[in-house]
Amino acid sequence: MSRCGLWLAGLLVLACVLMPVPDQAVAAPQGAEPAPASSPESPNPGFATQVFTIRYRSLDDIYLRVSPALGPRGSIRAEPHQKTITVVDLPERLQAIAALIAGTDLPPRSVEVSVQLILATVGPAASPAPPRIRGVVEKLNALSTRWNDYRMVGNARILGTEGERSRLRVGEDYRVDFRIDEVASESGMIRFKPFALQHRELSVEGNERFSPVMDTVLNLRNAQQFIVGASKMEKSNRALFMTVTASLQQP
Numbered sequence: 659m660s661r662c663g664l665w666l667a668g669l670l671v672l673a674c675v676l677m678p679v680p681d682q683a684v685a686a687p688q689g690a691e692p693a694p695a696s697s698p699e700s701p702n703p704g705f706a707t708q709v710f711t712i713r714y715r716s717l718d719d720i721y722l723r724v725s726p727a728l729g730p731r732g733s734i735r736a737e738p739h740q741k742t743i744t745v746v747d748l749p750e751r752l753q754a755i756a757a758l759i760a761g762t763d764l765p766p767r768s769v770e771v772s773v774q775l776i777l778a779t780v781g782p783a784a785s786p787a788p789p790r791i792r793g794v795v796e797k798l799n800a801l802s803t804r805w806n807d808y809r810m811v812g813n814a815r816i817l818g819t820e821g822e823r824s825r826l827r828v829g830e831d832y833r834v835d836f837r838i839d840e841v842a843s844e845s846g847m848i849r850f851k852p853f854a855l856q857h858r859e860l861s862v863e864g865n866e867r868f869s870p871v872m873d874t875v876l877n878l879r880n881a882q883q884f885i886v887g888a889s890k891m892e893k894s895n896r897a898l899f900m901t902v903t904a905s906l907q908q909p
Contacts, residue, residue, distance in 0.1 A: 695752060699892070702731055708752050710743045715763045717741060723762055727755050766820040767841040768907040769848055773900060774813040775828050778805035780895040794901055797885060805897065817907070831858045833868060846880040848904045855888050855900060871898075878904045 712720050717736045722745055724734055732747035745755055776791055778798065786796040787808045795808050812829020823837045832855060839851040853876045856868035872888050881903065888898040 661686070666843070702746070704748060705731070705746055706749050706752055707746045708756065710745065710756070710759050710763075712741050712743060712759075712763050714765055717743065720759060720762060722756060724755055727751070727758055747775055748766070748842065761844065764843070765909075766822070767843075768819065769838050769841065770815060770903075770905045770907060771816050771818050771826075771836070771838075772813070772815040772903040773826065773828050773834050775811035776899045776901070777809045777811050778897045778899060779809070780805060781795045781807045794883075794885060794899070798899065810896070832856065832871070833858070846906075848878050848880060848906065850876040850904075853902075872900075876902065878902060880907045 675685065697748060710720075715907045718740055721734060721736050724743065726857075728734060728745070729747050729751050731868060732745065734746075734753060735744045736742075737744065743750060743759070747755065753817050764858070774794070776794060785807055788810050790813070791808060791810055798805065812827075812832060813843065814826045814828045814834075816824055816826040818824040820838045820841050823835070825835045834853070834855055836850050836853040838848065840849040841847075842849070852872060853871040853872075853874055857871050858868055860866060872886075874886075875886065876886075878884050883901055883903045885899060885901050888900040
């Protein structure tokens, strides 16, 4: 073969080497299953998401109430700017949580608060108890027979609102400062936090100021009278008792 022929044959071989080969499907080994198509898998299959808009209660309050009701893999997220709570859980748990929120996120309730202050003393002769406090005196006598004379120091009532502070004057020398922290409609309990009794004192200049006598938290049942010992004066054989009645008003 001439040199020219050899040169042309070499060009043909090089062209075959450089020519692209079309793609071919690669057969899977016999008996092997094809790989499934990739898709995002839900971390909690069967779970649902629900967003609750809170109208009256604070988000912190709802968050604390809902958290114990979550399932082991449930979650809760608060959005303060939108005032919403987002809950992820099983559908049946979401139904229970929705009922819990509906029974909690209610408009503030009105409560009539009635307070009596009764001074109990030990004296040589007992005077008849005023009619308005006879029932209280009977209860106190059932607890202790030490006191034999009772006198009404003052009584007052006020209509308070859930979530707000109220103040009322009881007699000439006392006042009560309280906040209705919560009203639980299911149990009929009314929570006061704080509930403080204060005594009026006058300075040398004649200025009025109030000093604390009792500062506590009260959990009262609706319309039930509660009796508490406000202060005890050992040396003078006197004690001050306070009755508190909280009555939930119908909307």
